[in-house]
Amino acid sequence: MTVVLDASALLAYLQDEPGSEAVEVVLAESVISSVNWAEVVQKSVAAGVVIDGMREDLEALGLMIAPFTPEDAQMAGILWLQTRQAGLSLGDRACLSLGMGLDVSVLTTDQIWATLGLSLNVRVVR
Numbered sequence: 001m002t003v004v005l006d007a008s009a010l011l012a013y014l015q016d017e018p019g020s021e022a023v024e025v026v027l028a029e030s031v032i033s034s035v036n037w038a039e040v041v042q043k044s045v046a047a048g049v050v051i052d053g054m055r056e057d058l059e060a061l062g063l064m065i066a067p068f069t070p071e072d073a074q075m076a077g078i079l080w081l082q083t084r085q086a087g088l089s090l091g092d093r094a095c096l097s098l099g100m101g102l103d104v105s106v107l108t109t110d111q112i113w114a115t116l117g118l119s120l121n122v123r124v125v126r
Helices: 007-014 020-029 034-046 054-060 070-086 090-102 111-115
Strands: 003-005 030-033 064-066 105-108 122-124
Touching: 003 007, 003 020, 003 090, 007 020, 007 034, 007 105, 020 030, 020 105, 030 034, 030 090, 034 054, 034 064, 034 090, 054 064, 070 090, 070 111, 090 105, 111 122
Parallel strands: 003 030, 003 105, 030 064, 105 122
Antiparallel strands: none
8 A cells, every 4th residue: 555545535535526536546555544434434424425335345446444553543642742733633643643654645635734744745635
């Protein structure tokens, strides 16, 4: 895998919003934290989307869903100090911690992430 997807990036892809093309290009080589996958499912259900088979379809395209490990949890907690002024959620920090742990780029639609100054390549897709 070469990139971690934030929930916002995967939702942009699923909803064919601006930035979806950037996600489509890397989908076969991407991973998403199980925490962020929960966000995607929640927002999809809230929008009335039938999610039956959605995970399997995305996995068939190459998306991997990574468990939220104790190491990810610790890094997400540590990241709170560096990101609290930007108002990042636990889900946001779960995504960043996975990217840091895997040492790969993170794709998001949240522009504030590009201003955080983290030792991580953050690519804002819109």
